[in-house]
Amino acid sequence: MQGAKSSCRKNERAREAARKEQTFSLLFFSSDTCVIQSHRSSMLQMSACRMGSLLSRRVMMAATSSNVRMASHGHEVSSPQADLSLPMYWDRTDIPLPDKPYQDSLNAAQKSLKQKEKGPWTQLSNEEKVALYRLMFNQTYAEMKRPSSEWKTVMGGIFIFIGITGLVIMWQRYYVYPPRPRTLEEEWEAKQVQRMLDMRINPVEGFSAKWDYEKKQWK
Numbered sequence: 501m502q503g504a505k506s507s508c509r510k511n512e513r514a515r516e517a518a519r520k521e522q523t524f525s526l527l528f529f530s531s532d533t534c535v536i537q538s539h540r541s542s543m544l545q546m547s548a549c550r551m552g553s554l555l556s557r558r559v560m561m562a563a564t565s566s567n568v569r570m571a572s573h574g575h576e577v578s579s580p581q582a583d584l585s586l587p588m589y590w591d592r593t594d595i596p597l598p599d600k601p602y603q604d605s606l607n608a609a610q611k612s613l614k615q616k617e618k619g620p621w622t623q624l625s626n627e628e629k630v631a632l633y634r635l636m637f638n639q640t641y642a643e644m645k646r647p648s649s650e651w652k653t654v655m656g657g658i659f660i661f662i663g664i665t666g667l668v669i670m671w672q673r674y675y676v677y678p679p680r681p682r683t684l685e686e687e688w689e690a691k692q693v694q695r696m697l698d699m700r701i702n703p704v705e706g707f708s709a710k711w712d713y714e715k716k717q718w719k
Contacts, residue, residue, distance in 0.1 A: 602634070652681075
């Protein structure tokens with residue numbers, strides 16, 4: 501009996517040792533798998549960053565080479581940008597005086613006319629007054645309020661759109677939609693009304709109550 505008990509204990513110890521070795525091997529395998537996956541993700545990120553930097557460098561080199569080619573062919577490469585912080589000119593009926601005059605750069609004749617403007621205006625002719633006005637403003641109030649012909653373009657586009665839509669509907673009516681059912685014909689509707697009257701549908705306050713059965717006509 502003692503020998504059997506000792507052998508059972510040895511077998512249990514051997515099983516526990518085998519379980520511990522199995523769990524340890526599983527943990528080691530999972531840790532190795534996580535390390536490999538993290539290494540792969542880091543390698544992919546590094547390759548993506550390198551590809552992005554390489555593409556950006558190629559784009560910059562292509563842009564600079566194109567600029568050099570345009571300059572070598574005699575084309576001026578310039579992209580002027582408007583400074584929105586500076587005063588700007590616009591024609592608006594609600595603002596009679598813009599922030600800046602219409603023309604900033606003046607030639608010699610215009611500069612002399614501006615000097616003459618400082619004197620008495622009785623010495624200025626009508627043409628000079630109009631020229632001074634055009635230096636300050638682009639359009640007059642009459643020109644700003646003058647109706648434009650833009651409504652013709654808008655109406656033409658609307659009519660074209662309606663015409664195309666009508667053609668599409670006609671095409672669908674003849675080639676896409678099924679034929680009209682016979683229940684929508686006038687003869688069928690008349691027979692249906694007569695059948696409802698014969699069946700006396702809603703005779704109190706409904707459909708049949710509005711029909712005079714003696715005179716055979718509607719009340």
